[in-house]
Amino acid sequence: MKRPVLLLALTLLGCQSILTARQMHPLQVKVVPAWVANAFTVAQTQSEAMYNEVMKTGLLPRSIQRGLQPKTDWTAGFFPGTLWYLYTYTGEDTWKTRAEKATALMEGEQNNAFDHDIGFKMYSCFGNGYLLTGNKAYRHIIFRSAKTLTSRYSYKTGLIMSWEPDVKRDWLFPVIIDNMINLELLMEAYKMSGDTTLRHIAVSHADKTMKYHYRKDMSCPHVVDYEPETGAMRKYDWNNGSDDTAHSTWSRGQSWGLYGFTMMYRETGDRKYLQHAEKIADFLLSHPNMPEDMIPYWDYSAPERSKMRDASAAAVMASALMELSTYSARGKKYFEAGEKQLKSLSSPAYLAKPGTHKNFILMHATGNLLRNSELDGALSYADYYYMEGLLRYLRLINGKELYKVI
Numbered sequence: 001m002k003r004p005v006l007l008l009a010l011t012l013l014g015c016q017s018i019l020t021a022r023q024m025h026p027l028q029v030k031v032v033p034a035w036v037a038n039a040f041t042v043a044q045t046q047s048e049a050m051y052n053e054v055m056k057t058g059l060l061p062r063s064i065q066r067g068l069q070p071k072t073d074w075t076a077g078f079f080p081g082t083l084w085y086l087y088t089y090t091g092e093d094t095w096k097t098r099a100e101k102a103t104a105l106m107e108g109e110q111n112n113a114f115d116h117d118i119g120f121k122m123y124s125c126f127g128n129g130y131l132l133t134g135n136k137a138y139r140h141i142i143f144r145s146a147k148t149l150t151s152r153y154s155y156k157t158g159l160i161m162s163w164e165p166d167v168k169r170d171w172l173f174p175v176i177i178d179n180m181i182n183l184e185l186l187m188e189a190y191k192m193s194g195d196t197t198l199r200h201i202a203v204s205h206a207d208k209t210m211k212y213h214y215r216k217d218m219s220c221p222h223v224v225d226y227e228p229e230t231g232a233m234r235k236y237d238w239n240n241g242s243d244d245t246a247h248s249t250w251s252r253g254q255s256w257g258l259y260g261f262t263m264m265y266r267e268t269g270d271r272k273y274l275q276h277a278e279k280i281a282d283f284l285l286s287h288p289n290m291p292e293d294m295i296p297y298w299d300y301s302a303p304e305r306s307k308m309r310d311a312s313a314a315a316v317m318a319s320a321l322m323e324l325s326t327y328s329a330r331g332k333k334y335f336e337a338g339e340k341q342l343k344s345l346s347s348p349a350y351l352a353k354p355g356t357h358k359n360f361i362l363m364h365a366t367g368n369l370l371r372n373s374e375l376d377g378a379l380s381y382a383d384y385y386y387m388e389g390l391l392r393y394l395r396l397i398n399g400k401e402l403y404k405v406i
């Protein structure tokens with residue numbers, strides 16, 4: 001079938017986004033504000049030293065507290081992803097080679113169905129590598145990884161199961177808000193292959209999350225548990241954020257949701273996802289507990305318990321706001337808010353001094369406060385989404401599209 005005819009047929013079938021693949025190119029922009037240039041200089045110094053550690057050990061950085069981890073860790077893909085972003089910024093082959101070598105460490109994970117984080121793990125490295133280089137071997141790995149993720153989908157619930165059932169926690173089919181990010185892997189693999197099952201699963205998971213994971217005020221808990229046979233919602237719960245499950249508003253979780261629904265609008269063109277993302281953004285930007293520098297506390301609902309910040313929540317949110325600003329009638333407000341977050345993160349209060357901070361880029365990122373884990377330190381995903389947010393910012397201030405649609 002000729003491409004226009006095929007496109008028409010697929011559009012009539014409701015498959016709007018098929019074959020509208022994306023590409024990213026090394027940046028090549030004229031305007032780079034001094035604070036952004038400084039951030040990338042710091043990031044390059046830190047990441048070169050980190051890369052040497054990675055190549056010596058075969059392990060991948062997670063945080064100061066947990067150090068370098070095996071490729072099975074949910075965070076393992078972020079550092080290779082950061083290397084792809086440094087290649088995007090510099091256009092230099094040295095960074096490309098480093099990104100390729102670190103990405104190659106992740107290859108075996110394409111068949112690891114242990115948890116839903118295969119999306120985080122594989123999209124950040126192979127996904128970015130594919131968008132930048134078109135490497136056909138990466139394409140195959142992305143498709144395989146997406147198929148692995150679908151093994152966690154249940155047609156009865158219409159959801160991907162994030163974690164295993166847990167008797168102690170009384171979890172039968174736990175879904176965490178973070179899971180929204182993993183849908184990007186499914187959508188990318190769908191566009192490559194035309195396999196509509198992948199799209200169906202992503203849309204079903206997003207729709208059900210939109211319906212059951214959010215409270216009326218647009219906050220959400222970390223965990224929602226479902227009845228596996230009927231798909232009925234059982235309860236709200238927590239693992240990260242506050243343990244007050246009726247009110248818990250874990251800051252990174254709010255950012256995962258904002259990012260995920262913005263991405264689902266990009267991938268499907270369905271305006272209900274855009275509206276949902278706008279409502280999340282409006283809720284967060286007008287939250288009385290949003291600090292003046294816009295780097296959220298660990299949980300919006302409980303700053304009286306701790307005023308610890310989470311730079312990763314700010315980095316994910318800033319990157320999402322950059323993208324949302326390109327789709328929304330309220331784009332200016334979202335762009336300015338994301339810009340403010342990126343500027344705060346790029347200030348000496350959050351940006352590490354070169355040669356310190358165990359070679360991570362951002363300070364004051366918090367893993368899990370109530371579990372006393374990875375507190376007020378570094379997180380590889382804070383660094384990754386910070387780089388992504390800065391690249392998106394540079395493209396936008398230079399009048400360029402975030403992605404080239406081909």
Ligand code: GLY
Pocket residue numbers: 178240252367
């Ligand atoms: N996805 C787990 C976390 O954000 O901590």
